[in-house]
Amino acid sequence: MKVFYSPAHTQHAPPFEIFDGGEKIIHFETPERMERILSALKATGRYELVPPTDFGLKPIETVHDPGYLHFLQTAFSEWLAEPTGYERTALLPATFPSAASRRHIPQALLGRAGYYMMDLSAPIVAGTYPAAIDSANCALSGAQFIANTAAHIPHSAFALCRPPGHHAGKANCGGYCYLNNAAIAANWLTQFGKIAILDIDYHAGNGTQDIFYERADVFSLSIHADPNLEYPYYNGYADETGAGPGLGYHRNFPLSFGSDDAHYLNTLDQAIGLIADYRPSFLVISAGMDIYDEDPLGKIHISRAGISQIGQKIAALALPTLIVMEGGYNNEALGLNICAFLEAFLEK
Ligand SMILES: [Zn+2]
Numbered sequence: 220m221k222v223f224y225s226p227a228h229t230q231h232a233p234p235f236e237i238f239d240g241g242e243k244i245i246h247f248e249t250p251e252r253m254e255r256i257l258s259a260l261k262a263t264g265r266y267e268l269v270p271p272t273d274f275g276l277k278p279i280e281t282v283h284d285p286g287y288l289h290f291l292q293t294a295f296s297e298w299l300a301e302p303t304g305y306e307r308t309a310l311l312p313a314t315f316p317s318a319a320s321r322r323h324i325p326q327a328l329l330g331r332a333g334y335y336m337m338d339l340s341a342p343i344v345a346g347t348y349p350a351a352i353d354s355a356n357c358a359l360s361g362a363q364f365i366a367n368t369a370a371h372i373p374h375s376a377f378a379l380c381r382p383p384g385h386h387a388g389k390a391n392c393g394g395y396c397y398l399n400n401a402a403i404a405a406n407w408l409t410q411f412g413k414i415a416i417l418d419i420d421y422h423a424g425n426g427t428q429d430i431f432y433e434r435a436d437v438f439s440l441s442i443h444a445d446p447n448l449e450y451p452y453y454n455g456y457a458d459e460t461g462a463g464p465g466l467g468y469h470r471n472f473p474l475s476f477g478s479d480d481a482h483y484l485n486t487l488d489q490a491i492g493l494i495a496d497y498r499p500s501f502l503v504i505s506a507g508m509d510i511y512d513e514d515p516l517g518k519i520h521i522s523r524a525g526i527s528q529i530g531q532k533i534a535a536l537a538l539p540t541l542i543v544m545e546g547g548y549n550n551e552a553l554g555l556n557i558c559a560f561l562e563a564f565l566e567k
Contacts, residue, residue, distance in 0.1 A: 227353035228381035230346025237339035248395035259554025271356035284390035309342035337393030351397040358400035365539040375564040388429035401543040412500025420507020423455025433465040445473035480525035502538040508547030527559040534563035
C-alpha cells in the first residue's frame with residue numbers, strides 16, 4: 220500500500236500545551252508518533268513511502284476561510300515582530316470570543332488568535348504552517364492516487380498526516396489540528412462523485428462536521444466519545460444531522476465512557492449500513508487510534524483485535540478508500556495499532 224508522508228512535520232513540535240486544570244504540559248501530539256508508525260509499517264515490508272505532490276493553495280482555500288489561512292501563515296512571525304516582555308516559543312491566546320461577540324475580527328494579533336483558535340492545545344510555532352501544508356498535501360496526494368486507480372480495482376492509500384486535521388473547522392484550529400486534511404481531500408474528490416467520510420477517532424470530528432454540515436455531496440459520519448462528557452464538548456451530538464441541503468448528511472454516534480469492542484463494532488455496523496445506502500464513489504477515513512484501550516487521552520476500551528475488526532468491516536465496503544491519520548497518543552502501541560487497522564486494506 221502507498222503511504223503518503225512528508226518529514227516536514229518535524230518542524231511542528233510545540234514545546235507545550237495548556238491542559239485541563241490550566242496545567243502546562245508537554246504537547247501530546249509529538250513528532251515521535253510518526254517515527255513509531257513508520258517503524259511499524261517498515262517492519263511489515265508491505266508499505267511503500269511516497270512523498271506528497273504540492274497541490275498549491277487552491278484545494279485548501281476551497282475548504283478553509285481566507286482570513287484564517289492568512290492568520291495561520293503569518294501569526295508566528297507577526298508575533299515575533301511585536302515588542303513583548305516574555306519568551307515567545309508557541310503562540311496561544313488568552314481570550315476567546317463568546318458566540319455573541321464574533322461580529323468583529325480584531326486587528327490585534329492576540330485578539331485574532333482567540334478568534335481563530337478554539338482551545339489551548341494547538342499552539343502555533345515557527346514551523347506549524349509549512350508542516351500543516353505538507354500534511355494536507357499528503358492527504359491530497361493519497362486522494363489523487365485512489366482517484367487515478369479507481370477505474371480498475373478499488374485501491375486504498377494511507378495519508379500519514381501530521382499535524383492531524385479533524386478538529387480544524389472552516390476558520391479555526393484546535394485539538395492539535397490546523398488544516399483539515401481529510402476534509403480537504405474529500406472536497407477535492409467531489410469532482411469525481413459523492414464522498415463519505417467516516418471518522419473513527421476517539422474525539423468527535425467537529426471540524427469536519429463544521430465544513431460539510433450544509434452539503435449533501437459529502438456524507439460525514441463520526442463515532443466518538445460522548446461530547447457531553449468529552450472534548451470537543453460543543454459538537455458531536457446525535458441530534459446534529461446536517462442543515463439546509465445537507466440535512467440528513469451528517470451523523471454522529473456518541474459512545475459512553477467504557478464502551479468495549481462489541482459495543483463499538485455494533486455502532487460501526489450502523490454507520491457502515493448508512494454509507495452503503497449512500498453509495499459514495501470514494502470513502503475517506505479519519506483514522507484516530509486514541510480509541511485504543513490504553514490511550515492516555517481516551518476513555519473507551521477498544522483492543523488491538525477490535526481495531527483490526529474495525530478495519531475489516533470498513534474494507535468490506537470495497538470502496539476506493541483514503542485513510543487519513545488523525546490522533547492516537549499511546550506511542551508504544553501506535554504503530555502496531557495502525558498496522559492492525561490497515562491490514563484489511565492491503566491488496567492480497
Ligand atoms: Zn482524538
